[in-house]
Amino acid sequence: xxxxxxxxxxxxxxxxxxxxxxxxxxxxxxxxxxxxxxxxxxxxxxxxxxxxxxxxxxxxxxxxxxxxxxxxxxxxxxxxxxxxxxxxxxxxxxxxxxxxxxxxxxxxxxxxxxxxxxxxxxxxxxxxxxxxxxxxxxxxxxxxxxxxxxxxxxxxxxxxxxxxxxxxxxxxxxxxxxxxxxxxxxxxxxxxxxxxxxxxxxxxxxxxxxxxxxxxxxxxxxxxxxxxxxxxxxxxxxxxxxxxxxxxxxxxxxxxxxxxxxxxxxxxxxxxxxxxxxxxxxxxx
Amino acid sequence: xxxxxxxxxxxxxxxxxxxxxxxxxxxxxxxxxxxxxxxxxxxxxxxxxxxxxxxxxxxxxxxxxxxxxxxxxxxxxxxxxxxxxxxxxxxxxxxxxxxxxxxxxxxxxxxxxxxxxxxxxxxxxxxxxxxxxxxxxxxxxxxxxxxxxxxxxxxxxxxxxxxxxxxxxxxxxxxxxxxxxxxxxxxxxxxxxxxxxxxxxxxxxxxxxxxxxxxxxxxxxxxxxxxxxxxxxxxxxxxxxxxxxxxxxxxxxxxxxxxxxxxxxxxxxxxxx
Amino acid sequence: xxxxxxxxxxxxxxxxxxxxxxxxxxxxxxxxxxxxxxxxxxxxxxxxxxxxxxxxxxxxxxxxxxxxxxxxxxxxxxxxxxxxxxxxxxxxxxxxxxxxxxxxxxxxxxxxxxxxxxxxxxxxxxxxxxxxxxxxxxxxxxxxxxxxxxxxxxxxxxxxxxxxxxxxxxxxxxxxxxxxxxxxxxxxxxxxxxxxxxxxxxxxxxxxxxxxxxxxxxxxxxxxxxxxxxxxxxxxxxxxxxxxxxxxxxxxxxxxxxxxxxxxxxxxxxxxxxxxxxxxxxx
Numbered sequence: 001x002x003x004x005x006x007x008x009x010x011x012x013x014x015x016x017x018x019x020x021x022x023x024x025x026x027x028x029x030x031x032x033x034x035x036x037x038x039x040x041x042x043x044x045x046x047x048x049x050x051x052x053x054x055x056x057x058x059x060x061x062x063x064x065x066x067x068x069x070x071x072x073x074x075x076x077x078x079x080x081x082x083x084x085x086x087x088x089x090x091x092x093x094x095x096x097x098x099x100x101x102x103x104x105x106x107x108x109x110x111x112x113x114x115x116x117x118x119x120x121x122x123x124x125x126x127x128x129x130x131x132x133x134x135x136x137x138x139x140x141x142x143x144x145x146x147x148x149x150x151x152x153x154x155x156x157x158x159x160x161x162x163x164x165x166x167x168x169x170x171x172x173x174x175x176x177x178x179x180x181x182x183x184x185x186x187x188x189x190x191x192x193x194x195x196x197x198x199x200x201x202x203x204x205x206x207x208x209x210x211x212x213x214x215x216x217x218x219x220x221x222x223x224x225x226x227x228x229x230x231x232x233x234x235x236x237x238x239x240x241x242x243x244x245x246x247x248x249x250x251x252x253x254x255x256x257x258x259x260x261x262x263x264x265x266x267x268x269x270x271x272x273x274x275x276x277x278x279x280x281x282x283x284x285x
Numbered sequence: 286x287x288x289x290x291x292x293x294x295x296x297x298x299x300x301x302x303x304x305x306x307x308x309x310x311x312x313x314x315x316x317x318x319x320x321x322x323x324x325x326x327x328x329x330x331x332x333x334x335x336x337x338x339x340x341x342x343x344x345x346x347x348x349x350x351x352x353x354x355x356x357x358x359x360x361x362x363x364x365x366x367x368x369x370x371x372x373x374x375x376x377x378x379x380x381x382x383x384x385x386x387x388x389x390x391x392x393x394x395x396x397x398x399x400x401x402x403x404x405x406x407x408x409x410x411x412x413x414x415x416x417x418x419x420x421x422x423x424x425x426x427x428x429x430x431x432x433x434x435x436x437x438x439x440x441x442x443x444x445x446x447x448x449x450x451x452x453x454x455x456x457x458x459x460x461x462x463x464x465x466x467x468x469x470x471x472x473x474x475x476x477x478x479x480x481x482x483x484x485x486x487x488x489x490x491x492x493x494x495x496x497x498x499x500x501x502x503x504x505x506x507x508x509x510x511x512x513x514x515x516x517x518x519x520x521x522x523x524x525x526x527x528x529x530x531x532x533x534x535x536x537x538x539x540x541x542x543x544x545x546x547x548x549x550x551x552x553x554x555x556x557x558x
Numbered sequence: 559x560x561x562x563x564x565x566x567x568x569x570x571x572x573x574x575x576x577x578x579x580x581x582x583x584x585x586x587x588x589x590x591x592x593x594x595x596x597x598x599x600x601x602x603x604x605x606x607x608x609x610x611x612x613x614x615x616x617x618x619x620x621x622x623x624x625x626x627x628x629x630x631x632x633x634x635x636x637x638x639x640x641x642x643x644x645x646x647x648x649x650x651x652x653x654x655x656x657x658x659x660x661x662x663x664x665x666x667x668x669x670x671x672x673x674x675x676x677x678x679x680x681x682x683x684x685x686x687x688x689x690x691x692x693x694x695x696x697x698x699x700x701x702x703x704x705x706x707x708x709x710x711x712x713x714x715x716x717x718x719x720x721x722x723x724x725x726x727x728x729x730x731x732x733x734x735x736x737x738x739x740x741x742x743x744x745x746x747x748x749x750x751x752x753x754x755x756x757x758x759x760x761x762x763x764x765x766x767x768x769x770x771x772x773x774x775x776x777x778x779x780x781x782x783x784x785x786x787x788x789x790x791x792x793x794x795x796x797x798x799x800x801x802x803x804x805x806x807x808x809x810x811x812x813x814x815x816x817x818x819x820x821x822x823x824x825x826x827x828x829x830x831x832x833x834x835x836x837x838x839x840x841x
Contacts, residue, residue, distance in 0.1 A: 042424055042454045056745045078756045085749055092746040097739075100771035110768065114751025114761075145775065149324065159750055176452055178324035178482050179523055204454045244455035247526035247547075254551045270526070274533045281537075281558050338786050367790040374780050375787035379699040379731050386802035391792035399802045421734040435791065 002167055002198050003030040003053055003088070008062035010048050022048045024222040025062070030167070030215075035193050036200040037209045037230075039243060040219035046202045047093065049219065050169050053200070054088040055081060086115055089165030093172045093202075095156030099144035104130060107144050108159045115163065129162040130155070133188060150181030157185075167198040174205060186212065206246045210234065210268050218243065231265045248273055287350070288314040288443060288476045289335065294344035296330055304330045306499035308344070314442075317469060317477040319487035319507075322496040323521050328480045329370070331496075332447035335478070336367050348443070363392075366436030370448040372428035373420065381407065381423070382416040385435045392439060406434040409471065410464060426457025430464060437468075444468075446479040450486060462486055484511070484525045495520055567697055573810060574621045574695045579704035581811040585818045586692050589613075592825050593681050597832050600655065600673070606825070607680055614687045621695045627687075635686075639679055646671045698730040703805055721795055728784070736777065743772050 010023040022045040030036055030053075038046050051057040052064050055071040064071045066088060074084040092098065101107035105126050112122035130139060133154040139147075144155055153173070160168070170189070174182045190212055193199045201208065209216050209230050216233050218226035226239050233239055234249050245253070252267035261280050267273040289312040296305040304327040312318050322328050333339040335346060337358040346353040348361045366388075369375045378384030385403045394402065407413045410430040420428060429449055436444060446465070450458040466489055468475060479490060487493050493510045495502040497520045503510060510516065511528040524532075530550060534541040539557045544550045574582070593610055597603050618625055647667060656669035693701075706723035713719050744754060752765040 041456060051745060054749060056748055078753065082751060085751060090749040092742065092749065095746065097772050097776055098743055098746040098750070098768075100768050100775075110752075111750035114753070163750075180323060180521060244459070251526070251530065251547050251551070254547055255554065258551050258555050260551075260555060270529045270533065274530075274537070277554060278537065281554075333786065336790050338789060362790070362792065367787075369783065369787055369790075371783055373735055374783035377728065377731070377784070377788060377791075379697070379727065383699070383802060387788075387793070388791035390799045390802055391794070391797070393798065393800050396800055396802060396804060399800070403802070419734075420731070421738075439791070 002032050002034070002067070004065040004068075005029070005049075005052075006063050006065065008049070008052065008059040008064060010045070010052070010057070011060045014060065022222055023059075023219075026219070026222075026224045027062075028217055028224060028227050030198065030200055032198055033196065034198050034200070034215050035213045036198075036215045036217065037213040038200065038202045038217050038219065039204065039206070039209060040225075041242075042204075044219045045222045046219050047171055050090060050171055050200065050202055053167075053169055054090045055084050056090070082115055086163050087165055088167045088169060089160040089163055091157050091160045091168070091170040091173060093175065094153075095160075096144075096149060096152030098156060098159075099152060102143060103141050104135075104144050104147075104155050105140045107155060108162055111159055111163050125162050126158070129158040132161065133158045134184060150177050150184070153177065153181075153185070154188075157188075161192070165197075167200065168192060169200045169202075171202045172204065173201065174203065174208070204244070206243055206249070210246055210249065235264055252276075286314045287311045288316075288348070289478070290345075290347040290350075291335075292345045292347070294331075294334065294346065295342045296327075296334060296339065297342055298330075303342075304499055305334070305341075308496070308499065308501060310494045310501055310504055312476060312478060314476055315474050316492060317465075317479070317490045318492045318494060319490040320478065320480045320494045320496060321482065321484070321487045321510075321522065323482055327499040328482070328496065329447055332367060332445055332480050335445060336365060337362060363439075364442040365445060366439050366441035366443070367445045367447060368429065368432045368436050368449045370451055372425045372432065372452060375432050376420040376428055380417050380419055381412060381431050384420075384431055385438050388435055388439045402438050403434075406438045407431075409437065409468075410434045424457060425453045426460050429453065429457065429461050433461075433464065442474070443476045443478065446477070446481075448481060449479070450483060451481070458483070458486075462489065465489075484522060488525050488527075495522070497521070566694060568622070568694045570622055570695075572621050572695070574617065574691065576810055577695075577814055578805055578807040578811045579696045579700040580707055580805060581807060581814055582692055582696060583701075583704050583708070585814060586688055588818055588822050589688055590685055592822055593684050595825060595829055597829065599832065602828075602832065603677065606828075607677070607684075610684055611680070614684055614691070617691050618687065621691055623691065623694055627690065635679070635682060638682070639675075642678060643671075643675055646675050699727055700805070702727045702730065703803065707805060724795070732780070735780075736773070739776060740769070740773060743769055 012020045055075040075081045108126035109122040252264045255262045294308040297303040511524045654668040747768045
């Protein structure tokens with residue numbers, strides 16, 4: 001078990017008139033090799049939750065265990081804090097806003113050098129990961145500020161990937177990207193998952209949950225409203241009332257309600273849904 | 286009547302790359318037109334050009350038959366209102382009502398009349414009860430609704446939406462799209478130009494101007510554009526779900542060409558056996 | 559960043575909240591002058607200070623500010639108190655009213671030093687509390703309106719009153735946004751191993767750079783978008799504009815002003831009365 005979240009609550013500005021309870025008694029596990037998606041409305045506390053996983057934020061009550069050790073203990077010493085941050089890599093929402101170096105190479109190497117790697121070595125590693133996110137050599141010496149939005153985001157992600165974390169957490173990595181960049185990025189994340197990384201991803205996009213995840217948590221009003229597999233998720237009527245169901249699943253659900261024999265969980269794309277419709281039509285009653 | 290006419294418009298931020306490269310299209314009065322294209326197709330630049338915030342490299346923009354130039358820009362701007370992409374960076378007032386008031390103050394609307402105008406439009410966008418809230422207490426979707434109220438309060442002929450929903454979550458997107466559609470019932474004379482990469486948003490417009498690398502690829506109804514799969518692939522656009530299904534059903538031999546909604550198609554499939 | 563509560567506007571509907579910000583600023587100035595008027599008699603000074611303290615307490619209770627904040631202000635001033643203590647100890651006292659407290663390097667330190675220090679600290683505390691009552695009961699935007707009103711006469715000498723007020727109000731509007739952003743970038747860089755709290759000066763400097771550059775880039779980006787949004791809505795800094803929010807005083811302000819002026823008049827009267835025996839000592 002990679003990460004264990006035990007009865008975690010979090011309150012912003014406690015003991016003031018502006019106090020706001022973002023998370024209430026949330027418990028879950030993230031297993032090695034998971035592709036977890038954390039979903040829920042804006043302001044439901046998802047971002048707060050992921051910031052706790054690498055010790056940037058501490059729970060007001062409850063605890064988070066990474067490799068069976070409390071994050072509070074991890075973060076007691078600078079040295080172990082760094083180990084934790086390296087083990088659990090967190091890509092923030094709109095990470096393109098964290099770029100600051102003169103060249104992309106330097107920016108990607110920033111984290112590595114912070115974690116004590118020699119410059120030469122760090123640049124080598126940075127090169128490797130810039131290529132990995134799908135940018136070519138010509139980008140090494142470019143300034144991050146002359147890139148497009150999608151490219152900037154790739155650079156920012158390369159900066160975290162270069163740290164070679166065991167668990168990669170991404171907070172709404174596809175927000176604001178156009179369909180093409182979105183697909184590129186999701187393919188990259190899938191590739192990383194196939195290579196053995198544990199992935200946790202905050203998203204509003206239910207198609208990602210359907211297509212890629214093996215584990216999904218729905219945070220609603222600060223509570224873990226649902227915690228299970230996507231297959232259970234999309235057939236749960238209570239859940240489907242809260243979330244924006246992907247259109248293909250909505251359509252499949254409508255067909256099923258009508259009495260057409262459709263497996264909602266197999267309707268992952270237009271193609272697979274159309275196949276099912278064809279099968280149903282071909283079948284004799 | 287042509288409300289806006291764009292003739293051979295060109296624009297470049299620097300000598301290296303031309304963002305808009307000979308754009309030609311026109312918008313009829315009272316129509317809802319989507320300008321659809323993927324990121325980097327020069328859409329946002331177009332919004333600023335239409336509003337006179339940028340000066341074209343060459344080519345002309347006519348509004349109500351009048352050429353947009355440094356002499357006419359102030360007069361023409363009175364007819365237009367623009368809603369931008371980022372909800373935070375266009376919220377100028379300290380509270381909801383003061384933000385709507387900002388444009389009115391600039392237009393020298395007498396103080397006594399402002400309150401009624403502000404609340405009329407806040408009611409229209411469903412933000413009336415939030416009138417004294419500060420932007421930090423509002424969601425992205427709510428801020429965009431305030432921005433739309435602020436734009437409409439200026440009583441424009443033309444409302445330009447520049448990727449107004451692209452930074453919102455699905456709920457916010459849906460709310461804003463519903464609001465824009467409802468505006469047409471409230472004021473049928475309003476010309477709406479929506480610049481977007483979201484096909485589901487473009488679906489509701491009267492006409493789509495499909496642009497790619499700074500040029501117009503095609504101007505047609507959503508129906509025509511989304512049925513033409515070759516055109517969409519060429520322009521890197523994925524068609525809306527209902528059209529994807531519709532095209533598949535037609536391939537299957539089910540005549541779904543008149544279907545507009547999922548429910549109609551479900552019914553058709555049910556009857557097809 | 560969420561901890562900056564001291565002096566921040568707290569939404570409530572009290573008498574003080576409802577006052578016109580111009581009234582509040584005027585009374586604040588009046589009260590501050592009152593606090594720094596000094597009587598010759600130590601007893602009177604002490605008595606007056608107690609009165610002021612009482613008034614401040616009452617105001618804090620009316621505006622629902624936790625009295626504990628007052629003492630928090632003291633802990634914020636400790637460095638200044640230390641500095642004042644040293645200055646006071648170095649200042650020779652010609653006619654001490656109190657006995658010698660102790661000697662240091664053969665120099666007599668009288669109790670006067672500590673009494674004077676006590677007074678000055680008490681006054682600063684009162685001033686801070688008053689400012690806090692003002693800021694926590696007045697929306698920042700109303701404050702800018704009031705300042706603009708007070709600065710209006712400066713327009714005669716072409717002082718850009720309106721532009722400054724507009725700049726100020728936009729700055730105020732964006733403070734929470736930029737604080738959020740700072741917070742987010744800091745955390746994002748911490749995820750990349752930047753350390754703002756520990757390590758050598760050089761490393762910390764590097765961390766700060768990784769915060770400041772993105773913050774600047776985003777602020778410039780924002781300002782450009784904001785300028786476009788303002789222009790699109792017809793803003794012209796030189797043109798005349800109408801006003802939606804107009805400050806209007808009512809009976810509450812009349813009452814507050816009356817009480818304030820009466821109290822100030824009373825203090826002046828006492829001072830003049832005091833002056834008949836001794837001399838007025840302005841601080």
